[in-house]
Amino acid sequence: MIRAIILAAGLAFLSQPAFAATQAEAEAALAAAQAAESEAIAAKAAWTSTETALSNARKAFAAAKWDEAKAAADEATAQAKLSVEQSNEQKTVWRNAVIR
């Protein structure tokens, strides 16, 4: 989990566009983010922070700010994936926390 977080943080950093994103790229990133978040919601694993990133992405897209839209969408995708990973991991490790 920790490793995944560091990896995702790194990815989020690297995915900051070095050059301008196109509308098509922003659109694809937004679609990917929406799909990843739908999966997280279905698994009852979703985070409010993912929703915030997704909504920022939508707003930026509507304002034709493709760079910003793509960056926020990528952030949402990374968080949605982490949330599902967290939920899968907890399916077993929660037992370690039980008061006995």
Added chain:
Amino acid sequence: MVPRNLKSAFYLVGEARPGSAAAPGRAWRHWCSRSAIALNLVCTLLLVSAAAKAADKSEPETDRKAFQAFFFAKFPHVAKDDFGNGPYAVNEAMRKQWKEIMEFPPYEIALDEGHAEWEKPFANGKHYADCFDNKGEGVRQTYPRFVAETGQVETLEGAINRCRVENGEKPLDPMTGTMASLTAAMAESSRGKPFAITIPDDPRALAAYERGKEFFYSRKGQLGVSCASCHMSPAGERMRGDILAPALGILAAMPIYRSDWGSMGTSIRRISTCSSQTRALPLKADDEDYRNLEYFLSYMSNGIPIVGPGTRP
């Protein structure tokens, strides 16, 4: 992205951090994988017994005793009957403020509204009282209940809404408003009656309990914390402006008038608020997971008296 320091601050005493050397089993599993064939038998036995332990079936009564013993040891000066008062039970300064607030309890208006609504007949002439044991008097401590017909847990709010729907009325918002007023009136008639949650001899009931227990101990949200992370070991400690309520008796004061909301809220409103605070997206108010969670929490509180309706900062 995830505040790491916050995350690590929330591990319970004795709880292994994932990936830490203390993670149970890691060391010997590693050792087993590299050891000589002659040791295989020993290793197999260890692995089998570990698997059996991991699949630990819940024994609700054993769980409850350990859960309550944890809080009685943590708060030796708090009377058992006081746990339902949450932050006021475990903090002297808060208790003083509370005594002042209680001169004019802010839930009084809701109680009046609740009693009036309770007496009002439905369009078909029936009443809420017709839907409950003992006409709804002094029964709050027996909710949530496992309902054999549906195979699911039903909360008090769920029972009220089922009553309405079966009598041709629209369901109420389970979080606040009229629903909170009705449950306030029901809670009042149960004051002093200890939680008496039953888990019938039905594998589905035990499974619901087990799922609720899993929810309580599972880390969720971007902050990666569980209900237990805040309401077990750190209970009684200050978090931002609040004193963390102990998980024992944590639903006994519901519904509550909370100054922060400026209105009444049911158990599920409070639980959803906590979910959001961990940056977990709250589930639907009547989601099965939340109902199971309330079932587990209320069962853990068996023997702790109802003190609701309550008031909170």
